[in-house]
Amino acid sequence: MNPDLVLQVIRHRRTIKPDQFSREKVPRGVINDILASANWAPTYENTEPWRFVVFEGHAKCELARIRAALQEKRNESDADADAATMLQIRLEEAGQCSHIIALGMKRHVEVPEITEIMGTGCAIQNMLLTAASHGVGVKWSFGGRRYSDELRSFLGLAPNDGLFGFLLIGYPRNEWPEGKRHAPISDKVQWHGDE
Numbered sequence: 740m741n742p743d744l745v746l747q748v749i750r751h752r753r754t755i756k757p758d759q760f761s762r763e764k765v766p767r768g769v770i771n772d773i774l775a776s777a778n779w780a781p782t783y784e785n786t787e788p789w790r791f792v793v794f795e796g797h798a799k800c801e802l803a804r805i806r807a808a809l810q811e812k813r814n815e816s817d818a819d820a821d822a823a824t825m826l827q828i829r830l831e832e833a834g835q836c837s838h839i840i841a842l843g844m845k846r847h848v849e850v851p852e853i854t855e856i857m858g859t860g861c862a863i864q865n866m867l868l869t870a871a872s873h874g875v876g877v878k879w880s881f882g883g884r885r886y887s888d889e890l891r892s893f894l895g896l897a898p899n900d901g902l903f904g905f906l907l908i909g910y911p912r913n914e915w916p917e918g919k920r921h922a923p924i925s926d927k928v929q930w931h932g933d934e
């Protein structure tokens with residue numbers, strides 16, 4: 740094991756937005772590495788709740804259409820304008836990405852939901868780190884939404900399953916961005932006891 744290398748990858752990981760992606764396709768092998776890393780996340784009671792749906796090629800546009808149409812249903816006040824704009828935004832995003840991965844969580848009622856959410860979060864972080872180690876850019880797009888049951892159903896999820904957004908994936912066309920944090924870790928940690 741090389742602890743410096745692990746820390747290097749963790750610090751290197753950055754959010755990169757689809758408008759910064761080149762149009763180069765990420766090979767299937769790399770996407771499979773990203774997915775495989777998710778499966779090694781820790782889980783409470785070994786429920787392994789993470790579920791993913793990968794969209795590539797024309798399927799990204801199908802997802803864009805479905806998401807825009809469902810958004811239309813929820814916004815009845817100015818449905819037409821909204822739906823048209825959303826469709827345009829989603830299709831543009833789909834065109835910029837090499838792959839889009841939906842982030843699901845199959846709920847096991849015998850364990851607390853929070854433990855499954857935390858386990859799935861760990862799985863997603865594994866994916867982000869693996870992508871970064873391959874030089875692949877990712878934006879985790881969530882936006883604080885409660886997604887519709889129709890979208891869950893399209894993704895093979897039940898109404899009480901989790902849907903934590905989408906990973907928008909592609910190679911960055913510019914230099915890998917620098918990271919920044921508002922406060923150092925020492926501001927967020929308390930130590931008790933002596934060495």
Ligand SMILES: Cc1cc2nc3c(=O)[nH]c(=O)nc-3n(C[C@H](O)[C@H](O)[C@H](O)COP(=O)(O)O)c2cc1C
Pocket residue numbers: 752753754755878879880881882883918919
């Ligand atoms: C649960 C979660 C949801 C996120 N959702 C969004 C989002 O909807 N849109 C976005 O631009 N970034 C989103 N991000 C990315 C954060 O904005 C980003 O991680 C933060 O700005 C720090 O930048 P870094 O990832 O480059 O370190 C999300 C991150 C997490 C962990």
